[in-house]
Structures are given as C-alpha cells and as structure tokens.
Amino acid sequence: MATMGAALQQWSLLFFLGLLLALWWAWRVLESTWIVPRRLGRALQSQGLPGTPYRFPFGDLKRFSRLAAAARAKPMPLSHDITPRVHRFYHDIIREHGKISVTWLGPAPRVIVNDPRLVREVLANRSGHFRKRRHNGLVRRLANGLVSHDGDKWAAHRKIINPAFHLEKLKKMLPAFAACANELVARWEGYVESDGAKEIDVWPEFQNLTGDVISRSAFGSSFSEGRRIFQLQSEQAQNLVKMMNTLYLPGFRFLPTRINRRIKANAREVEELLRGIVGKRERAMKESRASNDDLLGLLMESNVAETKQAGNSKPIMTMEDIIGELKLFYFAGMDTTAVLLTWTMVVLSMHPEWQHRAREEVLRVFGDNHPDLDGIHQLKIVTMILYEVLRLYPPVVQLDRQAHTEIELGGVTYPAGVVLSLPIVFIHHDKDVWGEDADEFRPERFADGISRASKDSPAFFPFGWGPRVCVGQNFALVEAKMALSTILQHFSFGLSPSYTHAPFPVSTLQPDHGAQIMLKKL
Numbered sequence: 001m002a003t004m005g006a007a008l009q010q011w012s013l014l015f016f017l018g019l020l021l022a023l024w025w026a027w028r029v030l031e032s033t034w035i036v037p038r039r040l041g042r043a044l045q046s047q048g049l050p051g052t053p054y055r056f057p058f059g060d061l062k063r064f065s066r067l068a069a070a071a072r073a074k075p076m077p078l079s080h081d082i083t084p085r086v087h088r089f090y091h092d093i094i095r096e097h098g099k100i101s102v103t104w105l106g107p108a109p110r111v112i113v114n115d116p117r118l119v120r121e122v123l124a125n126r127s128g129h130f131r132k133r134r135h136n137g138l139v140r141r142l143a144n145g146l147v148s149h150d151g152d153k154w155a156a157h158r159k160i161i162n163p164a165f166h167l168e169k170l171k172k173m174l175p176a177f178a179a180c181a182n183e184l185v186a187r188w189e190g191y192v193e194s195d196g197a198k199e200i201d202v203w204p205e206f207q208n209l210t211g212d213v214i215s216r217s218a219f220g221s222s223f224s225e226g227r228r229i230f231q232l233q234s235e236q237a238q239n240l241v242k243m244m245n246t247l248y249l250p251g252f253r254f255l256p257t258r259i260n261r262r263i264k265a266n267a268r269e270v271e272e273l274l275r276g277i278v279g280k281r282e283r284a285m286k287e288s289r290a291s292n293d294d295l296l297g298l299l300m301e302s303n304v305a306e307t308k309q310a311g312n313s314k315p316i317m318t319m320e321d322i323i324g325e326l327k328l329f330y331f332a333g334m335d336t337t338a339v340l341l342t343w344t345m346v347v348l349s350m351h352p353e354w355q356h357r358a359r360e361e362v363l364r365v366f367g368d369n370h371p372d373l374d375g376i377h378q379l380k381i382v383t384m385i386l387y388e389v390l391r392l393y394p395p396v397v398q399l400d401r402q403a404h405t406e407i408e409l410g411g412v413t414y415p416a417g418v419v420l421s422l423p424i425v426f427i428h429h430d431k432d433v434w435g436e437d438a439d440e441f442r443p444e445r446f447a448d449g450i451s452r453a454s455k456d457s458p459a460f461f462p463f464g465w466g467p468r469v470c471v472g473q474n475f476a477l478v479e480a481k482m483a484l485s486t487i488l489q490h491f492s493f494g495l496s497p498s499y500t501h502a503p504f505p506v507s508t509l510q511p512d513h514g515a516q517i518m519l520k521k522l
Contacts, residue, residue, distance in 0.1 A: 033057040036417065037107045043415050044102050044109060051093070051102025051111075059104025064089040072512065075500045078350065080392045081439040082503050083429050087397060090423050100410070103421075110400075110419045116433060116459035118410045119422045122401050123466035129407040130420070145328030146471065156316050158471065160306050161325065164298035165471050170478055171373055172293040176216035177479050178370055181486040184209050188519055189490065197520040199496045202345050203511050206338040206483075207234070213479055214333045218326065219277055220294035229273050232266045233330040237507055239263050274323045295329060296322075329472075335508045336395045337476045341483055342515045343393040343503075344386060349495040349517060351441055358382050359488040371485040373478070382481055384443035387450065390462035391434075392441065395508040397425040399464060424461050425509070433459045491519045 034056060041054045052060055067088040076085045084091045090112060093101050099114035113119060122130055131150045146157050163169065184205065192198040211230035239259055281296055285304075292301050303317045310316065317325075348355040361381045362371075399422040403414045414420070431438045433454050434445070445453045450460050463470035470476075487493075495517065502512035 033107045037104070037109065040109050040415055040418060041102075041104075044111070044412075044418070047412050049100065049102050049111070049412060050097040052097075052104060054104050054107070054109070057107060059106055060089070061105055064105055067092065072502075072504055075502045075513070078495075078501050079439065080347075080441055081429070082393070083426055086425055086503055086505055086509065087423065090398075090421075090426060094423075094426065100412075108417065108419055110421050111414070112423055113409075113420050114423050114426050114430070115410070116427050116430075116454075116456045116461075119427065119461065120458070120465060121409060122420055122422060123399070123461075123464060123468065125401070125466065125468070129403060129405050130401040131404045145325040148324075154468075156306075157321065157325070158467075160302045160317055161299060161471055163302045164295050165475055167373075167474055167478075169298055170474060173217040173295070173475075174373055174478075174482070176220075176294075177213055177482045178486075180209055180212045180216065181483045182370070183212070184483070185486050185490050188487075189521065192491075192519050192521050197518045199498065199516050200519055201514040202517050203338070203342045203515045206341045207334065209341070209483060210334045210338045210479070211330070213337075214330055216294075217475075218295040218329055220297070229270055230330060230334065232270050233327065233334070236263065236266050236270075237331065237335070239266075240507070270327065271323055274326050275319065278319060278322055278326075296326065299325065331507075332470075333472055333475065336470075336472075337479050339393070339395045339508045339510055340386065340390065340476065340480050342511060343509075344389045344480070344484060345487075345493060345517055346495070346499075346501075346511070346515055347389050347392070347441055348385070349493055352494065354381075354385060354441070354443060355488075355492070358385055358484070359492075362485045362488045366485060366489065368489070371482050376478060376481045376485070379481055379485070380447075381443070382484060383477075384446040386477065386480055386484075387446040387453075387460070388441060388443040391428045391460060392439075393503060393509055394424050394428055394462045396462075397505045397509055398423045399461075422461075427459055427461065430459075432456075490522060492522060493517050493519050 037054045037056075037059075044051075071085045071088040076082065089103075093103055093112060094114055099112070100118075101112045103110045103112060113122065128151075146154065146161060149157055188198075188200065188205075191200060211234065212227070215227050215230050239262060277296065278300075281300060285292075285300065292298055299317075299322065303315055303322070307315050348358065358381050361379060365375045365378050366372075401420050401422065403416050403418045403420065405416050407414050409420075427433065429438050433456050435455070451457050453460060458465070463473040463476075499516040500513040503509055504512040
C-alpha cells in the first residue's frame with residue numbers, strides 16, 4: 001500500500017507539473033497572439049496611423065497569401081511596372097491607406113514605411129533602436145553571417161570583413177572573375193551556330209557563373225570543394241523556399257521528415273567541408289606558405305591582425321563565425337549578382353538601343369582585349385544601365401527592422417516590438433520620388449550619379465544604406481561589369497518568343513519562369 005501511495009504521489013506531482021506547463025504555454029500563446037497585439041495596435045491607432053485592424057490570430061496573412069497566389073498565377077505584360085505582381089498585398093495596402101500603413105502578417109504589427117527620408121533614418125540607426133529581425137533555425141542553416149548579427153558582434157565582424165572587399169583587394173580576385181566569364185562565353189559559343197541564333201535560359205547560366213566566381217574567389221585552390229558547397233547551398237535555398245511556402249507548425253523543423261533530414265545532412269556536409277578548408281588554410285598560414293589572394297585568406301589575415309591589435313588571446317572570429325560568414329558569401333554573393341545579370345539581359349533585350357550603346361562603350365574601352373579593373377572603372381554607360389536595372393528590379397524587394405526600444409520616427413512613437421517594413425521596390429518605383437517616368441527604363445537619370453538621380457536623395461537602396469550597407473556591393477558590381485562586358489564583346493541578344501515576364505520574390509527577385517534569351521554571335 002505504501003508503494004502504491006508513493007506512486008500516486010509521483011503521478012499527482014507529474015500531473016500538477018504538466019498542468020502548470022500547459023497553463024504557462026496557454027498564457028504565452030494568449031499573450032503573443034492577443035494581449036500584446038491588442039496593446040501595440042491600440043498604441044498605433046491612437047496616433048492616427050491608418051491601416052488594417054488586427055484579426056486574431058493571423059492578421060492579414062490569409063489576404064496576403066490569396067493576393068500573392070493570384071499575382072503569381074499569371075504573367076504580367078512586358079513592362080517595368082512590376083510592383084502589383086511582386087507584392088500585390090503591399091500595393092493594395094499603400095493604395096488604400098497611404099505610404100505609412102499598419103498591416104498584420106501574423107500577431108506582430110508591421111508598419112509599411114514607403115518614404116525614403118524615413119527609410120534613411122531607420123537604416124542609419126544611429127541610436128541603436130532598430131535591429132534586424134531574428135532568423136529562425138532554418139534560415140541560420142543556410143546563412144548565419146554578418147547580416148544576422150547586431151551590436152558589438154556585428155561591429156567586430158564588419159571591421160574584420162571590410163578589408164577583404166576594398167577595391168585594391170578585388171584586383172587580386174579579377175583573374176577568377178575573368179576566368180569564369182570567359183568559360184561562360186566559350187560555353188555559349190558552343191551552343192550558338194555561326195550562322196544563326198540559339199535560345200538560352202540565362203537564369204540558371206548566371207547562377208552557375210556566380211557560384212563559380214564565389215568558389216574561386218573565396219577559396220582559390222580549393223575550387224573543387226567550393227563547387228560542392230555551391231551545389232549544397234543552392235539546394236538548401238530551394239528547400240528553404242519549399243518550407244516557407246507550406247503551412248508552418250511550431251517544432252515542425254525537428255520532425256524527421258524527408259526534407260528536414262536533407263536540410264540537416266546538407267548543413268553538416270557544408271560545415272564539414274568549410275571546416276576542412278579553413279583548417280588547411282590555418283595550417284598553411286602558420287607555416288608561412290598560404291596565399292591570401294582570395295576572400296578566405298583576406299578574412300583570416302584580417303582576423304589575426306584585429307585580434308592582435310585588440311590584445312586578445314583568442315581569435316575575435318571563431319571557426320564557427322568564419323564558417324557562418326563563408327556560408328553567407330555563397331548565399332548573398334551568388335543570388336544577388338545572378339539576378340542582376342539576368343534582369344540586365346532581359347532589359348537590354350527589351351531596349352536594344354541601350355544594348356547597342358553599352359556594346360559601343362565596351363568595345364571602345366576594351367576592344368577585343370579581356371576587361372580589366374582600370375577599364376571597368378571607365379564604363380559610364382554600363383554603370384548607368386546596371387543602376388537603372390537595380391532600381392527597377394532590386395534583388396531584395398524589402399528590408400525589415402524591428403523597434404528594439406520605444407522610438408519616435410516621422411512624428412509617430414513606435415513601441416518596442418513593432419516591425420518597420422521598408423518596401424525598397426515601391427520606393428524605387430515611386431513617381432513622387434523619381435518622376436512620372438518612374439516605371440520606365442531611363443539609365444540617363446544616373447548620368448550625374450546616384451545623388452542627383454531622384455528628387456528626394458538618396459532614394460536608391462539596392463544594397464541597403466547606412467552603416468549596414470552591403471559589404472559586398474563593390475564585389476557584385478565589378479563581377480557584373482566583367483561578365484556583361486565579356487558577353488557584349490561576343491554576342492547580340494533579344495528576348496525569345498517563349499519568354500514570359502514574371503518577376504517574383506523568392507529569396508531574391510527572380511524570373512518565375514526563367515529568362516529565355518536568343519543569342520547571336522557577333
């Protein structure tokens with residue numbers, strides 16, 4: 001009987017603890033989906049901010065999903081007025097409620113801030129009131145580098161990484177850029193018959209090109225291992241998109257589903273490969289036989305220098321930190337330049353007069369010679385074209401920042417927890433900022449530089465702005481100019497009859513049905 005009584009006591013205790021846990025969990029759910037949203041909503045509404053009311057528990061998600069699916073279900077006309085297709089929900093909200101509007105994509109209020117002056121203030125973040133939104137575990141498996149960090153860790157990493165992307169350092173990587181561009185052109189020449197034209201989907205071609213560039217410029221002699229990492233990271237990005245496009249349940253990523261197992265296996269393999277490459281480079285550096293002409297070498301060299309200067313006994317960036325940054329190089333460096341080159345080919349096919357002007361400039365500067373860095377700096381027309389493509393088709397269509405503390409912005413006091421959504425693609429297409437021709441391709445608007453291209457300057461944010469501006473923007477632009485110049489030297493091109501104009505944001509703004517181009521040898 002005593003044993004039975006003890007067992008009953010144990011079960012009673014377990015039941016009581018389980019009940020407490022269930023009550024705690026129910027309270028947390030109630031707090032996050034009802035109490036906090038209602039409090040934040042009242043704080044915004046009391047200041048006269050227009051927008052949608054909170055609908056328990058998912059806010060505007062149902063409307064957002066319905067509009068996105070409807071926009072994606074059909075292609076758009078062949079024009080640059082892309083905002084209704086790219087983000088139909090924001091397009092409708094801005095039209096209904098104005099440029100500063102409250103929405104609810106879940107239980108957290110998301111305020112659209114479609115004003116370049118306020119966007120600059122948020123991105124400058126001088127007082128540290130705004131932070132990047134925390135990434136979930138799935139995103140961290142893909143890329144967990146500089147863009148994920150805040151505060152002192154971000155500042156330390158940025159200081160170490162910056163030197164690797166200075167223009168004088170990019171000179172050392174130019175042979176890798178040139179080799180990849182020449183291989184692309186040689187492959188395309190093999191496709192195209194000498195007396196005709198050939199249809200090529202340039203979107204996967206440019207993904208392969210930029211993956212190869214990152215592999216060679218990041219790892220140099222470890223190119224074959226870099227190629228494998230590129231393949232794994234590409235698959236990770238595709239799997240992540242699949243996961244984000246399905247109903248997400250808390251804890252789902254821990255279930256042993258096929259896609260979860262694949263994501264974990266890929267992450268392990270990428271980290272093992274990177275750990276091996278970094279380990280080999282560390283040993284080579286200790287033995288004074290390392291070549292530091294690639295991103296990895298420059299990063300590790302800078303890490304050693306900054307650690308010594310700080311007087312630390314341990315490296316500022318750990319092995320895990322370096323692996324996170326290298327994973328980010330792949331994800332950000334590959335996708336951003338690939339979409340820029342893809343939309344540039346599409347746009348120059350739509351505007352052959354600008355293709356002709358760009359080719360004339362490239363041939364005047366380089367002739368039949370391989371492009372070099374000095375010549376690339378002379379390409380004014382090509383630069384104007386790339387800027388205008390980045391304006392019309394920004395790789396990242398929006399940036400989000402979360403108020404870490406209560407902050408006043410534009411006459412509104414935002415409580416901690418409110419997400420400010422900076423809709424870059426809408427600012428880039430705003431007629432109040434760029435003029436009535438905002439949806440037209442007019443590279444000449446950048447003839448006098450970025451600062452004079454818009455009425456409210458600057459209003460050009462393809463790489464962000466302020467202290468967190470993309471560290472790799474010089475890398476991306478030099479790579480794009482090298483590739484585009486090499487292509488213009490060898491081919492003329494136009495849209496294929498099979499091309500469907502369907503820009504849509506995935507991880508970046510991508511062509512939903514590919515980018516079929518007709519190539520012809522010059």
